[in-house]
Every structure is written in structure tokens, then in C-alpha cells.
Amino acid sequence: MALVKKVSLKDIAQKVGVSTALVSYVLNNKKxxxxxxxxxxxxxxxxxxxxxxxxxxxxxxxxxxxxxIGLIVADIASPFSSGMARIIEDEAExxxxxxxxxxxxxxxxxxxxxxxxxxxxxxDGLIIAPPENSENQIFHLQQQGLPFVLFDRYFPAITANYxxxxxxxxxxxxxxxxxxxxxxxxxxxxxxxxxxxxxERIRGYSAALKLNGINANKxxxxxxxxxxxxxxxxxxxQELLSMDEPVDAILFGSNSIAIHGVKYINTLxxxxxxxxxxxxxxxxxxxxxxxxxxxxxxxxxxxxxQLTTKILLDxxxxxxxxxxxxxQAELIIRASTK
Amino acid sequence: MALVKKVSLKDIAQKVGVSTALVSYVLNNKKxxxxxxxxxxxxxxxxxxxxxxxxxxxxxxxxxxxxxIGLIVADIASPFSSGMARIIEDEAExxxxxxxxxxxxxxxxxxxxxxxxxxxxxxDGLIIAPPENSENQIFHLQQQGLPFVLFDRYFPAITANYxxxxxxxxxxxxxxxxxxxxxxxxxxxxxxxxxxxxxERIRGYSAALKLNGINANKxxxxxxxxxxxxxxxxxxxQELLSMDEPVDAILFGSNSIAIHGVKYINTLxxxxxxxxxxxxxxxxxxxxxxxxxxxxxxxxxxxxxQLTTKILLDxxxxxxxxxxxxxQAELIIRASTK
DNA sequence: CTGAAAGCGCTTACAG
DNA sequence: CTGAAAGCGCTTACAG
Numbered sequence: 001m002a003l004v005k006k007v008s009l010k011d012i013a014q015k016v017g018v019s020t021a022l023v024s025y026v027l028n029n030k031k032x033x034x035x036x037x038x039x040x041x042x043x044x045x046x047x048x049x050x051x052x053x054x055x056x057x058x059x060x061x062x063x064x065x066x067x068x069i070g071l072i073v074a075d076i077a078s079p080f081s082s083g084m085a086r087i088i089e090d091e092a093e094x095x096x097x098x099x100x101x102x103x104x105x106x107x108x109x110x111x112x113x114x115x116x117x118x119x120x121x122x123x124d125g126l127i128i129a130p131p132e133n134s135e136n137q138i139f140h141l142q143q144q145g146l147p148f149v150l151f152d153r154y155f156p157a158i159t160a161n162y163x164x165x166x167x168x169x170x171x172x173x174x175x176x177x178x179x180x181x182x183x184x185x186x187x188x189x190x191x192x193x194x195x196x197x198x199x200e201r202i203r204g205y206s207a208a209l210k211l212n213g214i215n216a217n218k219x220x221x222x223x224x225x226x227x228x229x230x231x232x233x234x235x236x237x238q239e240l241l242s243m244d245e246p247v248d249a250i251l252f253g254s255n256s257i258a259i260h261g262v263k264y265i266n267t268l269x270x271x272x273x274x275x276x277x278x279x280x281x282x283x284x285x286x287x288x289x290x291x292x293x294x295x296x297x298x299x300x301x302x303x304x305x306q307l308t309t310k311i312l313l314d315x316x317x318x319x320x321x322x323x324x325x326x327x328q329a330e331l332i333i334r335a336s337t338k
Numbered sequence: 339m340a341l342v343k344k345v346s347l348k349d350i351a352q353k354v355g356v357s358t359a360l361v362s363y364v365l366n367n368k369k370x371x372x373x374x375x376x377x378x379x380x381x382x383x384x385x386x387x388x389x390x391x392x393x394x395x396x397x398x399x400x401x402x403x404x405x406x407i408g409l410i411v412a413d414i415a416s417p418f419s420s421g422m423a424r425i426i427e428d429e430a431e432x433x434x435x436x437x438x439x440x441x442x443x444x445x446x447x448x449x450x451x452x453x454x455x456x457x458x459x460x461x462d463g464l465i466i467a468p469p470e471n472s473e474n475q476i477f478h479l480q481q482q483g484l485p486f487v488l489f490d491r492y493f494p495a496i497t498a499n500y501x502x503x504x505x506x507x508x509x510x511x512x513x514x515x516x517x518x519x520x521x522x523x524x525x526x527x528x529x530x531x532x533x534x535x536x537x538e539r540i541r542g543y544s545a546a547l548k549l550n551g552i553n554a555n556k557x558x559x560x561x562x563x564x565x566x567x568x569x570x571x572x573x574x575x576q577e578l579l580s581m582d583e584p585v586d587a588i589l590f591g592s593n594s595i596a597i598h599g600v601k602y603i604n605t606l607x608x609x610x611x612x613x614x615x616x617x618x619x620x621x622x623x624x625x626x627x628x629x630x631x632x633x634x635x636x637x638x639x640x641x642x643x644q645l646t647t648k649i650l651l652d653x654x655x656x657x658x659x660x661x662x663x664x665x666q667a668e669l670i671i672r673a674s675t676k
Numbered sequence: 677c678t679g680a681a682a683g684c685g686c687t688t689a690c691a692g
Numbered sequence: 693c694t695g696a697a698a699g700c701g702c703t704t705a706c707a708g
Contacts, residue, residue, distance in 0.1 A: 008685055019695045021695060036694085055399075057399045063687070063688095064700075082415050089441060100437065101437065122395050263626065263627065288597075288625075346700090357678065363678095372677065373677065393700090393701050397702055400703045
């Protein structure tokens with residue numbers, strides 16, 4: 001199991017009897033045509049024979065380019081994160097980039113550590129779903145001048161590249177739909193987070209009530225814990241449904257909230273959508289066998305992932321201005337709404 | 339957005355008026371106590387002031403160690419792969435390793451390309467879920483002497499580190515359980531794959547029939563396509579259930595097979611488990627709201643991921659012999675079996 | 677206690 | 693058409 005001695009350009013050069021420069025030119029197809037064909041062929045043959053691999057570390061040190069993208073998500077094990085990771089991987093691979101990843105666990109300190117590590121590793125750029133309270137770190141990152149693109153979340157106060165959902169409109173349209181279908185008391189259950197995208201979901205919800213003739217009730221907005229959300233979600237749903245005038249519609253602010261919420265509702269003597277309509281952010285395969293397939297707000301994941309990567313790769317070449325994209329969601333209507 | 343000029347050891351050395359060697363020693367806490375305290379402090383202060391980051395590329399080139407692990411999975415977007423990725427990330431992080439990943443899509447050629455890239459990037463080791471027909475590549479990898487650990491799958495003909503499930507026993511126990519609970523005609527629906535772990539699942543199934551007094555019927559073993567499995571799975575289940583003597587139990591060879599299978603069964607006028615018992619490999623949250631929660635074979639994912647990483651990190655230090663681990667699954671009995 | 681120097685494995689302007 | 697040489701940013705034996 002001892003490591004086989006690595007062969008370098010020098011080994012090839014010595015064997016063929018030329019300089020390392022020439023070997024480098026040949027193997028990188030530089031100065032094509034301007035190099036003696038026989039020598040070139042001999043170099044190629046020898047490289048193959050010796051099982052040569054170029055040491056990308058050395059190349060990067062010299063060229064100041066690593067062809068590496070750092071990806072920071074909340075948790076690579078979550079479907080949203082791993083789905084995006086896959087899309088980014090595919091886009092990056094087309095241009096020979098490799099992806100290194102890390103999970104922040106929504107923790108600004110852990111996030112900072114990941115950024116540091118990735119910068120030390122000289123990544124060419126970063127794709128980031130920033131956690132709460134990481135404005136300063138994003139701002140600081142910007143000072144360094146390394147290209148990066150935020151996705152899913154962003155900070156309105158910072159002028160940086162981002163690709164996100166138009167959460168306000170998505171939420172607005174979903175709630176408006178429920179109201180149009182006859183719901184009188186729509187609620188929203190979402191994370192207790194100061195992240196802008198979560199605020200926007202609530203803002204869209206509130207605007208939909210206001211602009212569609214419904215008097216908002218503060219109690220209809222429920223914010224649940226991020227760590228250990230299950231109990232918190234069940235309590236929120238329970239409260240909403242046991243008020244004197246129970247709510248008759250619920251917008252769940254994420255798919256994982258919806259999963260716990262719907263499972264809990266499924267234990268109650270209530271019928272969806274007759275007693276309560278339900279809409280969820282994001283698709284939730286976990287609920288596929290629920291008797292009333294859930295109406296949901298679909299994010300254009302593939303487009304978002306592709307665009308995010310494209311913007312990053314673009315701004316690694318040129319110095320373009322900030323690209324800020326709010327994509328439109330699509331409301332997929334199924335059986336959980338009237 | 340222009341890249342801020344990077345500061346190197348040399349910049350610090352010049353500013354403080356010492357050699358780069360000394361700066362390196364101080365920042366790496368080498369030769370502690372043997373360096374003038376004031377000078378050391380000045381170096382540290384200056385490093386901070388200049389916002390110095392060590393260029394890990396340069397260090398790795400010199401030390402021949404990158405603190406990078408390459409992870410090759412079938413598809414990072416799948417729950418099994420991303421779940422393992424997360425566990426590996428956490429274990430690796432404890433020892434300051436970073437993970438780069440790639441998805442093989444069960445394609446040996448793509449797999450080979452990933453291995454090449456990762457070797458060129460001088461990873462310290464690889465964690466691999468090898469695809470079908472990659473024996474030669476694994477064998478070749480072994481010749482290079484780079485530490486690696488296979489997980490989930492392995493090739494019995496190759497003596498390499500691996501962490502896998504004892505699929506034979508897992509399958510055997512599941513089928514035995516169904517037979518003990520009164521099933522007379524158990525079937526298995528699994529991927530049409532020559533990968534050993536899939537073979538083992540069938541072997542366990544067959545052994546359970548034989549050793550528990552059931553005459554096997556060839557038609558009870560259904561192999562479905564890997565790409566585009568849905569139609570293939572539905573056809574298989576349909577055939578099993580419409581035979582003259584329909585099967586009364588089905589073992590699904592993976593969670594994604596189970597998802598399609600159960601969804602299809604859910605459209606039929608059949609009751610689970612009265613008409614047909616069901617067991618699935620791996621947990622399938624997607625079926626959580628099925629009226630009869632699925633009995634499943636639980637892999638000890640966390641233990642597997644941790645052990646895989648541990649073995650890799652160990653064999654990067656020492657030259658130990660091949661570690662080959664077949665872990666035991668646990669049968670989680672719920673409502674889909676009699 | 678500290679420094680000069682070699683070297684990791686490449687790339688690339690420059691010279692001929 | 694080809695090579696000598698510098699240099700990317702580190703680490704580390706060696707010398708003093």
C-alpha cells in the first residue's frame with residue numbers, strides 16, 4: 001500500500017531528453033504546430049508510459065487559479081441543499097470545475113470558519129446560502145474581492161450577486177389563491193428567523209390578506225423554532241385550529257414545516273381541504289401518500305442552480321456588476337386546497 | 339471587485355524585519371518557546387493586521403498533504419448519498435479535512451473521470467461507492483497506493499477496505515420474518531444489477547425461502563431497470579400480483595423501488611398487509627403517510643459513515659491491512675407486515 | 677534564538 | 693523549434 005512514487009514533468013523531460021518547459025507545452029497543447037511532431041509524440045508516449053498525472057496543486061500555485069468552487073449550504077443532507085449541490089456540480093463540471101462543500105448548520109460562526117477554510121484553499125469563487133446574522137461576514141468577504149453568489153437567501157443591505165425566489169409574490173399568490181377559493185381565516189406557519197426571505201414570505205402573506213379584504217389577526221402568524229421544530233410546529237398548528245374561530249387555511253413556510261404540520265393534522269378529526277386548506281413551500285415527496293396531495297409553491301430549482309453557477313463563473317472572468325435575480329415561483333395546485 | 343492583493347509570508351517578514359522561516363515557525367506554532375516572545379507577538383500582530391491567510395496550496399505542495407478527501411457517490415442529490423456525505427463531512431471536519439465530491443451516476447466512465455480529477459488534485463484519500471463494472475478501475479487505483487475505502491458496495495474479488503451492510507443476512511431475516519408471519523409466496527423486486535450487494539440481497543431472499551420450507555418460484559424474483567425505474571417497477575408489481583397464485587409478500591430492494599411500488603399498490607383494490615405484506619430496504623420518509631407504515635431494513639448509516647471515514651483517516655497514517663466490515667441491519671417492524 | 681537556502685511541481689516570458 | 697531561468701508561497705533541515 002506504499003504510495004507509488006509520483007512522476008513529474010522532470011521525469012518525463014529527463015527520459016525524453018528535453019526541457020520541462022517543452023514537456024509542459026506539449027502536454028498542455030500550447031504552441032501547437034510549433035513543436036517538432038516526433039518529439040511531441042515521444043513526450044506524450046512517455047507521459048502515458050510513466051502514468052503521469054499533472055499535479056494540479058503546483059499548476060494552481062503558479063497560475064493562481066484552482067478551478068475550484070466552494071459551496072456552503074445549510075445542511076448537505078437536506079433535499080434542497082443536496083439538490084442544488086447536484087445542479088451546481090453538473091454546471092461546474094462542464095467547465096472543469098470541482099466543488100468543495102460545507103454545511104453551516106445555520107450557524108454564523110461555523111459559516112465563517114468554512115469561508116476561511118475555502119479562502120485558504122484558494123477557491124476561485126463561492127456559492128453561498130448565508131445563515132442568519134452573517135451580514136458582516138458577507139460584507140467582509142466582499143472586501144476581499146473574491147467572486148461569490150448568494151442563493152436562496154440574501155441581505156437587502158448588501159449589494160452582492162444573488163439568485164433567490166421572489167418570496168413576497170410567491171407567498172402573496174398562494175394566500176390570494178386560498179382566499180379566492182373561499183378561505184376566510186388563513187394562517188402562516190414559518191420559521192422564527194430574521195432572514196430576509198422568511199420575512200418576505202410573511203410580508204406576502206400579510207399583503208394578500210390586506211388587499212383581499214381580510215382583517216388580519218396577529219395570532220394567525222406563527223413562528224416556529226429552527227432547532228427541534230417538530231413540537232413547536234405541532235403546538236402552532238394545534239393553537240391555530242383550536243381558536244374560537246379556527247383558521248381555515250394554512251401556508252407552511254417550508255417543506256419540512258409542512259411535513260410535521262400535515263402529519264399532525266392527519267391525526268386530528270379534520271378533513272383537508274374541507275376543514276382546512278393547505279399550501280406548502282417546496283415540493284414534499286414525503287407527503288405523496290397523503291389523501292389530499294398538497295398544493296405547493298414550486299421553486300425553479302434547476303434554473304436557480306444553473307443561473308447561480310453561471311453568474312459565478314461569469315464574474316470570475318469579467319468584472320460585471322452585481323446580478324440580482326428574484327425568480328418567480330409557480331403554484332402547483334393539487335387537492336389540499338378547495 | 340478587483341482581487342485585493344494577497345499577502346504572503348514574505349510581506350510579513352519584510353514588515354517585521356525577519357526571515358520568512360521565522361514567520362512560518364511562529365504562525366504554525368513550531369519551535370514554541372524557542373523564539374523571542376516579542377518578535378513572535380509582533381509577527382502575529384502583523385499577520386492579523388495585514389489580514390494574512392496561509393496559502394494552503396503552497397503548503398500542500400511542500401508537505402505533500404492536502405487535507406482533502408474525495409467522495410464519490412452515485413448521486414449527491416439522493417438521500418442516501420447526501421446523508422452519508424453529511425456524516426463524512428462531520429467526521430472529516432474534526433480533523434480539519436475538507437471534502438470534495440462528485441456524482442458517478444452509476445456510470446463507470448464518469449466514475450473514472452472523477453477518480454482522475456481527484457488524484458490530480460492530490461487528495462489524501464478517497465471514499466467511494468463504486469458503480470457497476472468499475473472493478474478494473476478500483477484495481478488500478480489500488481496499484482497507485484492511494485488510501486481509499488469503499489462503502490455501500492464492494493467487489494469480493496478485490497481485497498480493499500470497505501464498509502458495507504451484511505445484505506445477505508438483512509435480506510434473509512426480512513424474508514424469514516414474513517414467512518414466519520404466515521406468508522407463503524414472498525417475492526423480491528430489486529435492481530437489475532451485477533453489483534455484489536444487490537446479488538446478496540437476492541441470495542438472502544432465496545436462502546430464506548429454502549431454509550424455511552418454501553418452494554421457490556423463479557417468477558417471484560423481479561429485476562427492474564436502473565434508469566427510469568417507475569414503469570419497470572409498476573410492471574413487476576403488477577405481474578407479481580396478477581399471477582394465478584399471486585404473491586402475498588414483497589421485499590423491495592431499495593427505498594426508491596419501494597416508493598414506486600407502494601404508490602402503485604395504493605392504487606389497487608388490495609389491502610396491506612392483509613393481501614400483501616411489504617418490507618423495504620432503507621427508511622422511506624416518502625411513505626410516512628401510507629395507511630400501513632412500511633416495515634423496513636434499517637442500515638446503521640451514521641455508524642457506517644463514521645467508520646468509513648475513520649478507516650480512511652487511519653490508513654492514511656498507518657499502513658494497516660484491509661479493513662472489511664459488514665455491518666448488521668436492523669429490521670424495523672411496523673404495520674406493512676402481518 | 678534566527679536566517680540563508682533548497683525545493684515541492686508546475687508555467688511562462690524571454691532569449692536564441 | 694527549444695531551453696535556461698525565474699517564480700508561485702510555502703516548509704524545513706541545516707548552520708551558526
